[in-house]
Amino acid sequence: MLEAFDAPFMQRALLVGLVLAVPLGLVGTWVVLRALAFFTHAVGVGTFPGVVIGLGVPAIGPFAGALGAAGLITTAVVGLERDERARGGAVTGLVLSTAMAVGAVLLTSAFGLSTPVDAVLFGSLLATTVEDIQRAAVVAAVALVATILLARRLESATFDRAWSLPAGARPAATDAVLLALIAATVVVALPVVGSLLVSGLLVLPAATARLMVRNVSAMPAIASVIAACEITAGLAVARELDAPPGAVICALAGLTFACGLALERVPRPRLRRA
Amino acid sequence: MSTTRAADAVTVEALSVAFGDRQALSEVSFRVPAGAFVGILGPNGAGKTTLLRALLGQLSPRGRIEIERPVAYMPQLSDAQSAFPVDALGVVLMGLYPRLGWWRRPSRSDRDAARLLLDRVGLADRARSSFAELSGGQRQRVLLARALAQEGRVLLLDEPLAGVDTLSRELLLKAIGEERAAGRTALMTTHDLAEAGRVCDRLLVLNRELIAAGTTEQIFTEDVLRRAYGSDVLVLDGATAILDDPHHHPAGSSPWTG
Numbered sequence: 001m002l003e004a005f006d007a008p009f010m011q012r013a014l015l016v017g018l019v020l021a022v023p024l025g026l027v028g029t030w031v032v033l034r035a036l037a038f039f040t041h042a043v044g045v046g047t048f049p050g051v052v053i054g055l056g057v058p059a060i061g062p063f064a065g066a067l068g069a070a071g072l073i074t075t076a077v078v079g080l081e082r083d084e085r086a087r088g089g090a091v092t093g094l095v096l097s098t099a100m101a102v103g104a105v106l107l108t109s110a111f112g113l114s115t116p117v118d119a120v121l122f123g124s125l126l127a128t129t130v131e132d133i134q135r136a137a138v139v140a141a142v143a144l145v146a147t148i149l150l151a152r153r154l155e156s157a158t159f160d161r162a163w164s165l166p167a168g169a170r171p172a173a174t175d176a177v178l179l180a181l182i183a184a185t186v187v188v189a190l191p192v193v194g195s196l197l198v199s200g201l202l203v204l205p206a207a208t209a210r211l212m213v214r215n216v217s218a219m220p221a222i223a224s225v226i227a228a229c230e231i232t233a234g235l236a237v238a239r240e241l242d243a244p245p246g247a248v249i250c251a252l253a254g255l256t257f258a259c260g261l262a263l264e265r266v267p268r269p270r271l272r273r274a
Numbered sequence: 275m276s277t278t279r280a281a282d283a284v285t286v287e288a289l290s291v292a293f294g295d296r297q298a299l300s301e302v303s304f305r306v307p308a309g310a311f312v313g314i315l316g317p318n319g320a321g322k323t324t325l326l327r328a329l330l331g332q333l334s335p336r337g338r339i340e341i342e343r344p345v346a347y348m349p350q351l352s353d354a355q356s357a358f359p360v361d362a363l364g365v366v367l368m369g370l371y372p373r374l375g376w377w378r379r380p381s382r383s384d385r386d387a388a389r390l391l392l393d394r395v396g397l398a399d400r401a402r403s404s405f406a407e408l409s410g411g412q413r414q415r416v417l418l419a420r421a422l423a424q425e426g427r428v429l430l431l432d433e434p435l436a437g438v439d440t441l442s443r444e445l446l447l448k449a450i451g452e453e454r455a456a457g458r459t460a461l462m463t464t465h466d467l468a469e470a471g472r473v474c475d476r477l478l479v480l481n482r483e484l485i486a487a488g489t490t491e492q493i494f495t496e497d498v499l500r501r502a503y504g505s506d507v508l509v510l511d512g513a514t515a516i517l518d519d520p521h522h523h524p525a526g527s528s529p530w531t532g
Contacts, residue, residue: 033358152376156368159360159405160417162353166330166345167372167424214404216359 004236012128013245017192017231019136020201023143023185025224028206030147030178033158033216038089039077041199042096043186046073048103048195051120056111063135066190070183073099078179103195123194123246125238136188143181147220150174155216192231193246201246204253205230211260230256282340283308283428283459284329289337291324298324299335302484306461306476308342308427309454313470314463315493316480317503322463323350325480326430329461342459344372346426348417350433356406362416363401366391369423391419394452396445411442418446422453429453431462435469447473467494 005014031040047066054065073095080091107117119127147154156164157171164171182202189198209223234249241248284306291299299321306312314322328335330347346369366388367380374384392401395415405413414434421429429450435443450460464470470477470490477493479485479502486498 149377152368152371152378155360155364156371158355159358159365159368160349160354162349163347163368163417163420166327166332166347167368169371169376210359213359214402215361215364217364219359 004239009126009128010235010239012130012133013125013192013235014232016128016133016136017235017249018228019133019140020185020189020192021205021224021228021231022140023136023181024189024201024227025205025209025222026143026147026220027178027181027185028202028227029209029216029220029223030154030158031182031202032206032210033219034178036182037199037203038092040182040186040202042077042092042099043070043073043183044190044195044198045096045103046070046099046195047187047190047198048120049099049106051190051195052103052106052111055115055120056106062190063131063187066187066195067183069099070187074179074183118244119194121194121196121246122244123190123192123197125235125245127191129191132188132191139184139188143185146177146181150177151217154178192235193249194244197246197250200250200253201227201231204250204257208253208257208260211257211264226256227253281308282306283310283342284461285338285340286329287338289325289328289335289339291321291328291333291335297482299328299480300483302337302480304478304484304487306459308459309457310459310476311450311454311474312459312461313474313477314461314480315465315467315470315477315502316485319482320480320502321482322480323432326432326461326463329428329430342427344424344426346421346424346429348421348429348431348434351410351414351417351436354405354413354417356413358406359404361402361404362392362397362408362412362419363388365405365416366419366423369420372424388419388423391422392416394422394449395419396441409439409442411438414438415442415445415449418449422449427458429458429460431460433463433465435462435464435466467499 005011031037047069050065050067050069051062052065054060054062077092077095080086107120153164153169153171153174156167156169157174161171185202186198189201193201205227206219206223208226209219212222213219230253231249234252235245237243237252238245238248282305286305287303289299289302290297302325314325316322324333326347327333329339329341330345363385367384370380370384370388374380380388389398389401392398395418397412397415397419400408400412405416408416418431418434421431431450434446438446450462454460462470462474471494474490476488477490478487479493479498481502485502486493
C-alpha cells in the first residue's frame with residue numbers, strides 16, 4: 001500500500017488528508033451529536049456552484065468561490081429556519097437541490113468549463129496543492145482551539161439547552177461558531193472529497209466513534225483517528241483503482257460504520273460493567 | 275406571604291409576560307421568604323414554566339423581579355437529550371461550569387465535589403453509568419444534583435417529581451430539604467396538589483394570573499381551586515378532588531388527587 005504514495009501528488013493528497021482528519025473528527029463529533037448531517041450536506045453541495053463560478057471567473061478562484069457559497073448557504077439556512085414553518089429540513093432540502101441545479105447549469109452552459117464535473121463533485125487526487133495543505137492546517141488549528149475552548153459550552157448546550165441558556169453557556173453564540181467551523185471544514189476538504197461527498201466525511205467517522213464511546217470527551221479524538229485511517233486507506237485504493245478519492249474514502253467510511261454497527265449487535269460477554 | 279422584606283428571596287411585582295398576542299402571565303405579584311419551599315400549581319398552560327423562565331431572567335417581562343442570586347435551575351427531564359453520550363458524573367460536572375468558568379477542564383477536586391452530590395441523591399455507585407442507562411427517577415436525581423452543583427441561593431425546579439418512583443421522590447425531597455436547612459429557597463412547579471400540600475410550606479396557584487398564594491390550609495379551599503381549575507374540580511362531601519389533564523400523569527400514578 002505504501003508504494004501508492006510514491007508520487008509527489010499522492011504525498012500532497014495524503015498530507016492534506018491527514019491534516020483534514022483533525023477538523024473532520026473534531027467538528028464531525030458535533031455534527032453527529034447535534035444531528036446536523038443534513039445541514040452539513042447542504043453546505044457541501046452548496047459549494048458546488050461556488051466552485052464552478054470560481055473556476056469560470058479566474059479572479060475569484062475555486063477556493064474563494066466555495067468559501068463564499070458555504071457562508072451564503074449557512075446564513076440562508078439559519079435565517080430561513082427562524083420561521084418555525086420552515087424547520088425540519090424543508091429549507092435545507094430546498095437550498096441543497098437549488099444549489100445543485102444552479103451549479104449544473106453554470107458548469108455546462110454558462111462557462112463551458114473543461115473541468116470534469118466529477119472532480120468538483122467527488123474530489124481529485126491531482127488537484128491538491130500546497131495551498132490546500134496550508135488552508136487545511138489553518139482550519140485544523142482553529143477547530144482544535146475552538147472545540148477545546150468551547151467543549152463545555154457545546155456539551156451543555158447540546159445535552160440540555162433549556163438549562164444551558166440561564167446557566168450562561170451562551171448556546172446561540174456557540175452555535176454560530178459551530179456552524180462557521182462546519183462551513184470552513186467543508187471548504188478545505190473539497191479538493192480531496194468534493195462537494196457531494198464532503199458531508200460523508202464529516203459524519204461517518206464521528207458516527208463510528210459515537211458507537212465506541214460512553215462519554216463525549218473521547219469522541220473527537222477517536223473520530224479524528226478513524227478519519228485519518230479511512231482517508232489514508234481510501235487514497236491508496238483510489239490510486240490503485242484510478243477512482244475519485246472522495247468516493248472511495250466515503251465508501252470505506254460507510255463500510256466501517258456499517259461494520260461497527262454490526263459488531264455492536266453481535267452478542268458477546270461484557271468485560272466491564274458500569 | 276412574607277415576613278420582612280429584607281428576608282425575601284424572591285419578590286415579584288406586577289409581572290406580565292406575553293408571547294405575541296397570547297398573554298401568558300398578567301400582573302402576578304408575590305414574595306417568597308428566604309428558606310421557603312414553594313409549590314407552584316396550576317392547570318396546563320397556566321404559566322408555571324413561564325414564571326420560572328421569567329425568574330431566570332430569560333424573558334423580557336413587564337413588572338419587577340428581584341431574586342437572590344445565584345439561581346440554580348432544574349428544567350423538565352424531557353428537555354435533556356438522553357441519547358447524548360455523557361455519564362451521570364459528567365452531567366453533575368456541567369453544574370459546576372458556570373462557577374468554575376466555561377473554558378476550564380474540571381479538576382480532580384471538581385470531580386470529588388460532583389461525586390459527593392451524586393452521593394446526596396443516592397447515586398454514588400452510578401457515577402460512571404451513562405445518562406441513557408438510568409431510569410427516569412435516577413435521571414431526575416442526576417439533574418437535581420447538577421442544579422445543586424450550581425450552589426444557587428434559590429433553586430428553581432420544573433416538575434422535579436413528575437413520573438418518579440417512590441425512592442427517587444424521597445431522595446429528591448431529602449436533598450431539597452437539606453438545601454432549605456442550609457438557608458436556601460426552593461420553588462417547584464407541580465401538577466400534583468396533594469404532593470405539594472404535603473411537602474411545600476407555601477403554595478402559589480396560577481392560571482395566567484395569580485389565583486392565590488399562601489399556606490396549604492389557605493389554598494386548599496373550593497373557591498381557590500375552582501378559580502384555578504374551573505370545571506375540572508369535583509367537591510365530594512368536603513373533600514376536594516381535581517381532575518387534571520391525565521397526560522401529565524405517567525402510568526402508575528393516579529390522575530385523581532385531592
